Amino acid sequence: MSEVTENGITVVANNYWTPNDRDGERFECAEGAWMYTEDGEAYLDMLAGYSANNFGHGNPIIREALIDQEMTGLTLAPRAFATKQLYRFGVEIGELTGYEMVLPMNGGAEAVETAIKTSRKWGQEVKGVPVNQGNIIVMNENFHGRTTTIVSFSDDEQARNGFGPFTPGFRKAEFGNVDDIEDVMDENTVAVLFEPIQGEAGVRVPPPGFLRQLRELCTREKVLMVADEIQSGFGRTGKNFACDHEDVKPDMMIVAKALGGGRMPTSAVLSSKDILGVLEPGDHGSTYGGNPLACAVARAAISILKSGQFQPNVTERGEQLRERLDELVGNGLTEVRGKGLWYGFDIDPRYITGKKMTAQLWGRHVLSKEADLYTMRFSPTFAINEEEIDYAANQVRDVLYVAGKRR
Numbered sequence: 001m002s003e004v005t006e007n008g009i010t011v012v013a014n015n016y017w018t019p020n021d022r023d024g025e026r027f028e029c030a031e032g033a034w035m036y037t038e039d040g041e042a043y044l045d046m047l048a049g050y051s052a053n054n055f056g057h058g059n060p061i062i063r064e065a066l067i068d069q070e071m072t073g074l075t076l077a078p079r080a081f082a083t084k085q086l087y088r089f090g091v092e093i094g095e096l097t098g099y100e101m102v103l104p105m106n107g108g109a110e111a112v113e114t115a116i117k118t119s120r121k122w123g124q125e126v127k128g129v130p131v132n133q134g135n136i137i138v139m140n141e142n143f144h145g146r147t148t149t150i151v152s153f154s155d156d157e158q159a160r161n162g163f164g165p166f167t168p169g170f171r172k173a174e175f176g177n178v179d180d181i182e183d184v185m186d187e188n189t190v191a192v193l194f195e196p197i198q199g200e201a202g203v204r205v206p207p208p209g210f211l212r213q214l215r216e217l218c219t220r221e222k223v224l225m226v227a228d229e230i231q232s233g234f235g236r237t238g239k240n241f242a243c244d245h246e247d248v249k250p251d252m253m254i255v256a257k258a259l260g261g262g263r264m265p266t267s268a269v270l271s272s273k274d275i276l277g278v279l280e281p282g283d284h285g286s287t288y289g290g291n292p293l294a295c296a297v298a299r300a301a302i303s304i305l306k307s308g309q310f311q312p313n314v315t316e317r318g319e320q321l322r323e324r325l326d327e328l329v330g331n332g333l334t335e336v337r338g339k340g341l342w343y344g345f346d347i348d349p350r351y352i353t354g355k356k357m358t359a360q361l362w363g364r365h366v367l368s369k370e371a372d373l374y375t376m377r378f379s380p381t382f383a384i385n386e387e388e389i390d391y392a393a394n395q396v397r398d399v400l401y402v403a404g405k406r407r
Contacts, residue, residue, distance in 0.1 A: 053262030056383030109145025123190030143200030203344030332400030
């Protein structure tokens with residue numbers, strides 16, 4: 001656990017390794033694709049808040065929306081009463097996604113919990129599953145958050161150790177394998193919860209056709225197809241949402257991270273009235289979910305996505321990044337995976353660990369993070385340019401070159 005202690009007060013900075021725990025190395029400001037320390041040192045951000053800051057640090061459209069709403073004085077209102085921003089947000093995200101009902105929440109894990117509760121109640125009331133017998137199929141190597149219920153079906157032992165007993169009602173299947181999903185499905189299965197691309201597992205892309213096949217299976221068996229687009233959505237893969245690559249519409253979609261424009265914790269669960277409408281007043285809620293300030297920022301993020309201004313750069317810079325990383329396969333890397341401007345790459349274990357590469361890249365002013373013992377990931381802001389992609393790729397190349405010389 002990394003900590004910063006000052007005047008007898010301890011602040012937990014991260015539950016993993018973090019370098020910026022000394023005076024002068026704490027980040028103070030940011031712009032575009034760069035973050036700056038108290039000492040004015042510039043670092044290229046190749047994580048974008050794990051895809052939360054897709055549209056770049058200091059984006060003027062999002063900043064203006066935040067300030068304008070703050071100036072009204074209305075930043076929070078009880079959810080029992082409607083606000084202009086909540087209403088407009090619902091309309092605009094519905095128009096963007098094609099869903100007729102939206103339930104706004106705060107962080108991604110909270111939205112996943114909402115989807116789980118909705119799926120279970122839908123299973124009982126609509127599908128006719130006996131009380132407390134509904135099960136949800138999840139994928140191996142999944143990541144949907146770290147609440148007690150969510151880590152109940154996680155493969156990450158660090159996220160699980162010490163936090164039991166766990167929540168029952170989940171079954172695991174192989175990611176990308178529809179036959180395996182069908183094998184573990186039964187008459188009491190209410191939903192299949194999945195990431196269209198698994199981010200924390202190292203940006204793992206399923207085989208072509210997987211999403212269409214899963215859609216067909218869920219429709220046939222009257223099971224909800226629930227897509228967690230928290231990291232893969234809002235332009236990260238070059239499309240608005242990753243499911244768009246196969247023209248698939250899930251029964252329920254979970255969005256967060258970039259929905260908040262890198263400013264406000266904002267998430268939402270989207271579905272039809274027949275599904276999300278099973279929740280009645282008092283079944284679920286959130287004090288800050290859908291607050292006017294968050295909705296104003298989310299509307300700005302939606303407007304940027306709809307404008308299409310960043311999509312060409314996501315495609316072009318993504319192709320550039322893929323080409324540069326592919327050049328290193330056989331020279332320190334063993335595999336490169338991804339889509340759009342989102343890549344995971346596996347390191348040859350003979351060279352260096354992911355944790356050490358994170359530290360080495362930090363020393364070269366590139367911010368990234370290991371996804372596994374020998375896996376790294378890049379998910380830069382969409383504001384990144386050609387020279388900055390080359391800079392990041394060159395640092396990976398040079399770290400591997402030095403590590404290779406030491407073998």
